[in-house]
Amino acid sequence: MILFLQQLINGLSLGAIYALIALGYTMVYGTLQLINFAHGEVYMMGAFAALYLAKWLGVDQNPSVPGVIVVAVGAMAFCAVLGMTIERVAYRPLRKMSRLNMLITAIGVSLLLQNIGLLAFGALQSFPSLLPEAKWELTAGLVLRSQDVQIFTTTVALMLALHHIVERTQIGRAMRAVSHSRDTAALMGIPVDRVVSFTFAIGSVLAGAAALLIALDKHKIEPTMGSAYGLKAFVAAVLGGIGSIPGAVAGGLLLGLAETMVSGYIASTWRDAIAFILLIGILLYKPSGLFGKHTVEKV
Amino acid sequence: MSLLELKKTGIRFGGLRAVCDLDLALPQGALHGLIGPNGAGKTTVFNLITGIYAPTEGDILFQGTSIVGAGPTRIAAAGIGRTFQNIRLFAGLSVLDNVKVAFHRHLHATLFESVLRAPRYLQDEARADADARQLLDTFGLLPMAELGADSLPYGLRRRLEIARALATKPKLLLLDEPAAGMNPSEAEELMHLIRWVRETFGVTILLIEHHMAVVMGICERITVLDHGARIAEGTPAEIRKDPVVIEAYLGADVHQETA
Numbered sequence: 001m002i003l004f005l006q007q008l009i010n011g012l013s014l015g016a017i018y019a020l021i022a023l024g025y026t027m028v029y030g031t032l033q034l035i036n037f038a039h040g041e042v043y044m045m046g047a048f049a050a051l052y053l054a055k056w057l058g059v060d061q062n063p064s065v066p067g068v069i070v071v072a073v074g075a076m077a078f079c080a081v082l083g084m085t086i087e088r089v090a091y092r093p094l095r096k097m098s099r100l101n102m103l104i105t106a107i108g109v110s111l112l113l114q115n116i117g118l119l120a121f122g123a124l125q126s127f128p129s130l131l132p133e134a135k136w137e138l139t140a141g142l143v144l145r146s147q148d149v150q151i152f153t154t155t156v157a158l159m160l161a162l163h164h165i166v167e168r169t170q171i172g173r174a175m176r177a178v179s180h181s182r183d184t185a186a187l188m189g190i191p192v193d194r195v196v197s198f199t200f201a202i203g204s205v206l207a208g209a210a211a212l213l214i215a216l217d218k219h220k221i222e223p224t225m226g227s228a229y230g231l232k233a234f235v236a237a238v239l240g241g242i243g244s245i246p247g248a249v250a251g252g253l254l255l256g257l258a259e260t261m262v263s264g265y266i267a268s269t270w271r272d273a274i275a276f277i278l279l280i281g282i283l284l285y286k287p288s289g290l291f292g293k294h295t296v297e298k299v
Numbered sequence: 300m301s302l303l304e305l306k307k308t309g310i311r312f313g314g315l316r317a318v319c320d321l322d323l324a325l326p327q328g329a330l331h332g333l334i335g336p337n338g339a340g341k342t343t344v345f346n347l348i349t350g351i352y353a354p355t356e357g358d359i360l361f362q363g364t365s366i367v368g369a370g371p372t373r374i375a376a377a378g379i380g381r382t383f384q385n386i387r388l389f390a391g392l393s394v395l396d397n398v399k400v401a402f403h404r405h406l407h408a409t410l411f412e413s414v415l416r417a418p419r420y421l422q423d424e425a426r427a428d429a430d431a432r433q434l435l436d437t438f439g440l441l442p443m444a445e446l447g448a449d450s451l452p453y454g455l456r457r458r459l460e461i462a463r464a465l466a467t468k469p470k471l472l473l474l475d476e477p478a479a480g481m482n483p484s485e486a487e488e489l490m491h492l493i494r495w496v497r498e499t500f501g502v503t504i505l506l507i508e509h510h511m512a513v514v515m516g517i518c519e520r521i522t523v524l525d526h527g528a529r530i531a532e533g534t535p536a537e538i539r540k541d542p543v544v545i546e547a548y549l550g551a552d553v554h555q556e557t558a
Contacts, residue, residue, distance in 0.1 A: 161414075169413035170406050170424070173392070177400045180389040186371035187349055187381055189404040189467045193372075198410075 002141045007264040008257070013148040013217075015256020016155040020210035021233030022240070022248035023162065024083075024203030030179035030243040031199045033099060034091065037106040039207060040230015041113035042083050046208035047221040048121050050075035060128035068130045076208035083204030084197050092193070110226070117223030124222045127215040147217040158209055159249060162202065166245065171198055179243065235279045241292025250290055254278075300363055302327045302503050303348070303379075303471055308357035309527075310347060317343045318527040319356070325471070330497055330504045332518035332535075334511075336547060340527040341507045342384055345473050348505075349381055350374040361471070376404055380469030382460040384476045384507075390449040394440060394459060397448050398431040401466035431466065437499070438462045454485050458492070465500055472502045478510040486510050490517050515539065523547065 021043055028036045053074045054060045059067035090109050094102045134146040166172040177185045178195045186192045214229070215221050236255045240247025258278055259271040282289060301324040309319040318340045325331050333341050346352045348359060350371045358365050366374050389397050406427060408420035435441045438458050443451060451459060457477055464472055474493070478486040490513050497504055508514045514521060515535040523531040523538060525547040531538060538544055 165410070165414060169410065170403060170408060170420075170427075171410055171413065173396055173400050174403050176392055176396075177389045180391055181387055183351065183371070184383070184387045184389070185400075187351075187375055188401040188463065189372060189375035190400065191372055191404070 002139065003264055005142055007260040009142075009144060009148055011257035011260035012253065013151045013256070014260060015236075015253035016151050017210050017214055017229070017252075018233045018236045018256050019249045019252025020155055020158065020206045020213075021229060022237040022252045023245065024207050025234050025237040026240070026242055026244060026248040027175075027199050027203045029237070030245075031175065031182070031196050032091070032095070032102070034102050034106065035234070035242075036086075036091075036200075036203075037103075037230075038086055038090075038109035038113060039083075039203065040226030040233070041110050041117070042079050042086070042204045042226075043207040043211045043230060044117055044221075044223060044226030045082055045113065046075045046079040046204075046211035047127070047215045047225065048117065048125075048223075049078040049208070050212045050215060051125065051127055051221060053078075054128065054130060059130055063128075063130045063132075065131070071130065072209065072212050075212050076205045079204040079208030079211075080201040083200040083207075087197055087200040092196075110230075114223055114226060117226075121223055124220055127219045127221050129219065130216060147213075150216065151213050154209060154213060158206060162206070162245070165202070171195065175199060232275055235275050238289055239278060239282050241289025244289065244291040247289055247291030254290075301325055301360075302329075302362060303505070304360040305344075305348075306358045306360070308347060308354045308359055310343065310352055311355050316527055318347065318354075318524075321357070321524075321527075321529055323522055323529075325503055325505060328497070328501070328503055329520065330493070330518050331506065332514040332521040333505060333507045333524065334509070334514055334521060334538075335524035335530075338526075339524040341524055342475055343527070344524070345381060345475055345505075345507065348374075348473060349379055375467055375469075378468070378470035379473065380464035380467045380471070381473035382457075382464050382475055382477060384479060386453075386456050386460055388448040388456060388460060388463070390447070392448055393445055394435065394448050394451065395428075395431055395444040397459060397463050398434055398466045399427050401463045402427045402430065405468070434462050434466055453480060457481075457489070461492070461496065465496070465502070469502060472496070472500075472504050474504060474506045474508075476507050476509060478508055478513045481510070483512070486513050489513065493517055 021039070024039045025036060028034055050071050054071045057067065057070065059071055086109055090105050091102055094105060131150070136144045138144055166175060174190045174195050175198070177190055178192055182192055232255060233252065236251035237248050239254060240249070240251025255275055255278065258274050262274045263271045303325040305321050305323040308321045310317050321344065333344060335341055343352065347354050350366065350369055353368055359367055361377055361379065366377060389400065392400065406423045408417065408423045413420040432441060432444065435444055440455060440459055440462065443455070448459060461474070461477065477493070478489050481489060493504065494517055496502065506514065506518060518535060520532065521535055521538045522529055523544050530547055531541045531544050
């Protein structure tokens with residue numbers, strides 16, 4: 001029982017990170033039907049942006065809560081600009097062409113950013129503690145870490161904010177219309193380019209937040225972290241039904257829990273395998289994902 | 300001056316000339332029909348006017364200025380609204396939101412204002428809400444405002460599509476087969492609705508329709524297309540008698556046999 005509860009805490013914490021990144025994949029897919037492979041690299045860049053910002057502002061020397069908030073906002077803003085730039089420079093010129101062109105470009109942008117990262121930042125860097133860290137032993141053997149609490153609370157707050165933007169603002173309504181049909185939305189006078197740009201910004205902001213949370217938890221960041229977490233988050237988005245916002249959240253949590261339960265009860269060497277076993281299973285039995293819409297092409 | 304003017308407009312898809320040398324002039328307030336056999340290029344004409352396709356030949360003038368190359372969003376903003384042959388509502392959105400989203404370009408609150416519920420957002424949203432509800436009310440759709448758009452029956456979805464197109468505040472409204480799939484009494488009702496829309500909203504209407512009763516009943520002038528080219532234009536009475544039109548619809552052989 002203790003083991004189960006402990007893995008539940010670990011799983012929710014890991015799953016929350018997957019969910020934050022998965023939202024970026026799913027929202028972009030919703031508007032452009034593009035799998036934005038560069039999204040993982042936006043997440044990686046967010047971590048390094050946070051690191052250099054913290055060093056530049058001296059927050060790593062004298063950590064403080066306002067300091068961390070400034071670092072977080074800065075890293076998220078950096079990611080937003082990066083995501084919008086990628087869309088503007090790499091994807092928008094290709095929008096009228098076959099979708100495969102954009103997909104291949106996305107892979108190219110991903111490799112480009114990852115290698116820029118390797119050149120500029122080197123291999124692995126340690127990330128300083130910016131917030132006080134604590135561990136609470138709830139009962140014998142059951143540990144809750146302050147980092148887990150940070151991850152839960154931040155994720156829940158960001159998801160509520162996202163829900164609010166998508167469901168209760170004018171730009172959110174326009175996003176929903178664009179994700180239903182880009183052409184029809186344009187004909188109704190919705191500025192589609194601006195809505196797409198905004199979608200990239202929101203997804204990237206969430207990735208930036210995830211990056212800072214993971215950096216504060218693991219204390220090491222590397223230029224290849226985008227492909228590891230990015231790929232898992234992509235699997236999470238497909239599990240939940242790509243294009244569906246609640247699906248990305250559910251898929252992320254499910255994947256996080258599956259991984260930690262497998263490492264707790266079977267063997268930790270199986271944790272990566274379980275992600276892809278789940279992916280294959282869902283593609284076989286429910287290809288549209290847990291929350292995906294089953295679309296029938298009308299002829 | 301004509302509200303809309305097509306001058307020798309045409310488009311090629313590879314070797315296929317889907318529309319060629321089309322001249323069409325719509326004065327302010329007109330109710331003009333566009334008819335022709337299947338595959339004649341009628342919907343392509345709509346796609347050219349709304350900027351989904353850019354013409355490869357000729358020019359399109361709206362209120363005297365060329366709109367070629369402006370793109371769908373800017374053409375919609377200039378005042379051209381449309382409906383679709385196969386209804387294209389935003390299925391995941393409510394009936395009310397389908398109309399509100401079409402007001403988008405008339406709303407001015409920024410993201411921060413809307414997240415923080417600033418006064419400008421609240422005013423904007425209240426106005427959009429009131430306008431949308433009024434529009435739904437005039438179309439008899441207000442009781443269904445909160446339902447999902449995809450849950451409406453077919454005839455009401457057609458109405459909602461027209462209401463949504465009107466929410467963009469167009470000067471020119473393009474209706475693509477609004478009576479498709481309707482029975483004679485529904486088509487009759489639709490005729491009244493279209494006339495009423497023109498009087499009430501002061502829009503100019505270009506209508507594609509296969510229901511001859513509808514076209515002949517409400518249009519002042521009709522253009523007939525066949526294989527992408529205009530083969531006739533005139534009043535309903537003239538079109539009805541035109542031998543070229545009869546031949547296009549019934550085929551040359553039939554015409555000869557009956558002659």
